[in-house]
Amino acid sequence: MKRSQFIPALLALPFTLLMSCEKSSAPVGADHPKAAKKLTIAFLPKSKGNSYFIACEKGAREAVQELGAELLFDGPTNTDPAKQNEIVENWMTLGVDVIAVACENREGIAGPLKRAQEKGIKIVTFDSDTTPDARSFFVNQATPQGIGEALMDEAARLCAEEGEFAIITATLTAANMNEWRKFIEARLAERYPKMKLIDTKPCDDQKDKAQAETTNLISANPNLKCIMAICSPAVPGAAEAVKQAGKAGIVKVVGLGLPSENKAYLKDGVTQSVILWRVADLGYLTIQAAYAVGTGALEVGSKSIHAGKLGEIQIDGTSIILGKPFVFTKDNVDQFDF
Amino acid sequence: MNALPAPTKRHWVRHETLLLLMLFAETTYFFYFARNFGTADNISNIVRHSAEMGLLALAMMPVILTGGIDLSVGSLMGLCAVIFGVLTHDWHWTTLQAVAATLLAGLFAGGFNAALIAFLRLPPLIVTLGTFSLYRGLAEATTQGTKIYRSFDPDFLNLGDQHFFALPIQAWIFALGALFFWVLVHRTTLGRSFRAIGFSPEGTLYAGIPVERRTAMPYVLAGLTAAIAALLFTARLHQARADAGTGYELAAITAVVLGGTSIFGGIGSVHGTLFGIAAIAVLNNGIARVPGVLKAGVGGELASMLTGALLLIALAAPILTRFITRGRATQT
Numbered sequence: 001m002k003r004s005q006f007i008p009a010l011l012a013l014p015f016t017l018l019m020s021c022e023k024s025s026a027p028v029g030a031d032h033p034k035a036a037k038k039l040t041i042a043f044l045p046k047s048k049g050n051s052y053f054i055a056c057e058k059g060a061r062e063a064v065q066e067l068g069a070e071l072l073f074d075g076p077t078n079t080d081p082a083k084q085n086e087i088v089e090n091w092m093t094l095g096v097d098v099i100a101v102a103c104e105n106r107e108g109i110a111g112p113l114k115r116a117q118e119k120g121i122k123i124v125t126f127d128s129d130t131t132p133d134a135r136s137f138f139v140n141q142a143t144p145q146g147i148g149e150a151l152m153d154e155a156a157r158l159c160a161e162e163g164e165f166a167i168i169t170a171t172l173t174a175a176n177m178n179e180w181r182k183f184i185e186a187r188l189a190e191r192y193p194k195m196k197l198i199d200t201k202p203c204d205d206q207k208d209k210a211q212a213e214t215t216n217l218i219s220a221n222p223n224l225k226c227i228m229a230i231c232s233p234a235v236p237g238a239a240e241a242v243k244q245a246g247k248a249g250i251v252k253v254v255g256l257g258l259p260s261e262n263k264a265y266l267k268d269g270v271t272q273s274v275i276l277w278r279v280a281d282l283g284y285l286t287i288q289a290a291y292a293v294g295t296g297a298l299e300v301g302s303k304s305i306h307a308g309k310l311g312e313i314q315i316d317g318t319s320i321i322l323g324k325p326f327v328f329t330k331d332n333v334d335q336f337d338f
Numbered sequence: 339m340n341a342l343p344a345p346t347k348r349h350w351v352r353h354e355t356l357l358l359l360m361l362f363a364e365t366t367y368f369f370y371f372a373r374n375f376g377t378a379d380n381i382s383n384i385v386r387h388s389a390e391m392g393l394l395a396l397a398m399m400p401v402i403l404t405g406g407i408d409l410s411v412g413s414l415m416g417l418c419a420v421i422f423g424v425l426t427h428d429w430h431w432t433t434l435q436a437v438a439a440t441l442l443a444g445l446f447a448g449g450f451n452a453a454l455i456a457f458l459r460l461p462p463l464i465v466t467l468g469t470f471s472l473y474r475g476l477a478e479a480t481t482q483g484t485k486i487y488r489s490f491d492p493d494f495l496n497l498g499d500q501h502f503f504a505l506p507i508q509a510w511i512f513a514l515g516a517l518f519f520w521v522l523v524h525r526t527t528l529g530r531s532f533r534a535i536g537f538s539p540e541g542t543l544y545a546g547i548p549v550e551r552r553t554a555m556p557y558v559l560a561g562l563t564a565a566i567a568a569l570l571f572t573a574r575l576h577q578a579r580a581d582a583g584t585g586y587e588l589a590a591i592t593a594v595v596l597g598g599t600s601i602f603g604g605i606g607s608v609h610g611t612l613f614g615i616a617a618i619a620v621l622n623n624g625i626a627r628v629p630g631v632l633k634a635g636v637g638g639e640l641a642s643m644l645t646g647a648l649l650l651i652a653l654a655a656p657i658l659t660r661f662i663t664r665g666r667a668t669q670t
Contacts, residue, residue, distance in 0.1 A: 074635035093380040108576040
């Protein structure tokens with residue numbers, strides 16, 4: 001019985017595979033992008049459901065419409081590096097021209113990206129880079145210097161360039177935040193002699209802990225004028241502490257985070273400013289760069305790129321920098337949905 | 339063995355045949371409608387992306403055949419990946435030593451499941467639900483949920499990326515695994531005892547078969563296979579993390595049940611499982627290439643939806659056809 005059902009089954013399997021192999025020698029179908037002379041750009045976020053990347057996608061769609069390119073947008077449902085690699089490897093065999101990717105796994109995705117490059121597919125990264133040899137350009141949303149200076153300038157503006165302030169960071173060892181703090185302190189020393197940084201507290205990237213640390217800072221320092229929260233969970237955490245202490249408006253809150261997470265506090269006047277880049281512009285610029293690389297208009301060594309409505313954007317080596325961070329306040333926060 | 343009934347014989351269409359027809363229809367559809375589906379590169383993608391899930395399904399098949407289940411294999415993949423990362427990075431073992439130790443760890447973890455199920459007679463669903471959390475928890479605790487092990491021996495990474503005689507290395511490993519499990523289940527007395535245990539554990543005991551030891555074996559093999567899958571996964575992604583293999587246990591069970599193995603044990607074939615794996619792997623890859631789906635970028639979501647539908651159709655079809663034929667029989 002076993003044999004009688006196994007043998008026909010086994011015979012049929014290679015036939016199925018053979019059938020699919022035949023296609024490889026057949027000419028590529030008419031829907032191939034090259035035949036239509038339309039550049040196909042595949043756009044891969046870290047995760048599809050994240051409002052940050054949905055805003056990116058919006059900008060990307062605007063750019064492909066202007067440029068007349070075809071956009072493929074796909075990504076893991078949750079941040080999943082395995083899925084990202086698989087999507088890249090599948091796009092490679094689809095005949096796309098350019099892949100733009102926000103990398104979840106810097107080294108791990110480099111292998112598939114390099115193999116794509118060998119097949120003549122151009123690679124552009126955005127938001128989070130891969131190793132430099134696996135892509136042509138990195139569209140960088142902001143430099144550490146840009147972020148540090150924007151935070152310090154905004155805090156100084158809110159305090160009228162005078163008084164005590166404190167920083168809430170994620171951990172005292174987080175490399176990116178230490179880099180930002182270096183530029184915050186440099187800007188402070190250079191421009192704002194009447195301001196004083198009294199303390200820097202870690203919150204382990206937790207909102208609750210940020211709230212507790214802020215409460216402590218407020219009660220220990222009656223002259224505190226401003227809290228600067230430089231990791232995203234700390235911004236609403238610090239705001240909640242200020243609100244519960246009844247110090248809204250007296251202790252200002254400025255931070256780096258998503259406007260949507262801070263909208264209520266901005267509206268209530270607890271948080272004055274949230275600093276981030278215009279995420280939709282990041283998607284827009286990424287597509288502009290991908291298109292320029294795909295058509296050969298942009299090559300390594302170019303000093304700037306003309307990026308549609310964003311105008312002329314500077315290139316530093318192989319990184320295309322979006323520009324200065326943007327300040328979200330209670331007046332403009334409604335225009336954004338990330 | 340002769341005393342055991344052979345219920346699959348009574349169906350006018352065997353499950354495996356039906357599934358093969360579905361696989362054939364699916365492949366034909368994608369061959370004509372999905373963009374660049376049949377290219378050699380893409381077929382290699384299908385194999386590389388499904389090898390780990392496929393191996394787990396192969397190992398799951400004898401487990402389910404005995405009437406058991408192993409929910410812990412996905413979590414064990416995460417634990418084995420982390421163990422491999424710790425050994426190579428923190429303990430500075432050579433790759434070969436670390437591979438051996440990881441395989442041993444898989445054996446032990448599988449053995450732990452087996453001991454609780456076969457010797458303490460605890461229900462497999464509950465035991466492996468426990469180790470499902472336990473193994474993942476251990477992996478996450480070791481890495482504090484954040485640490486990721488990167489940079490491995492290039493020779494090791496070749497396992498994930500390179501080809502050997504025109505096929506991805508994973509294809510050869512998978513083929514070896516398939517051969518091993520096919521011979522084990524269909525050509526050895528061990529395999530026949532798995533089936534017998536699935537039908538009737540008491541009857542098997544009275545037939546003089548050491549039921550405890552025979553029940554334990556598939557779980558130990560599943561543990562070892564999870565370790566192999568973890569190594570392949572690590573090599574393919576160039577990184578070891580605690581969340582490796584999340585949800586893979588369910589994909590593996592789906593492939594086995596889709597392949598015609600009864601969830602109550604006793605009935606099933608390894609080649610059916612192979613068709614089940616192929617049907618899921620082809621669907622995952624092909625659906626995202628159908629132009630409309632490609633444009634909307636919803637391949638992943640549609641694939642899981644259709645896998646579910648495929649499973650339900652494959653399970654319901656033989657029963658429905660039996661109803662119809664039986665109805666006809668009473669009419670005449």
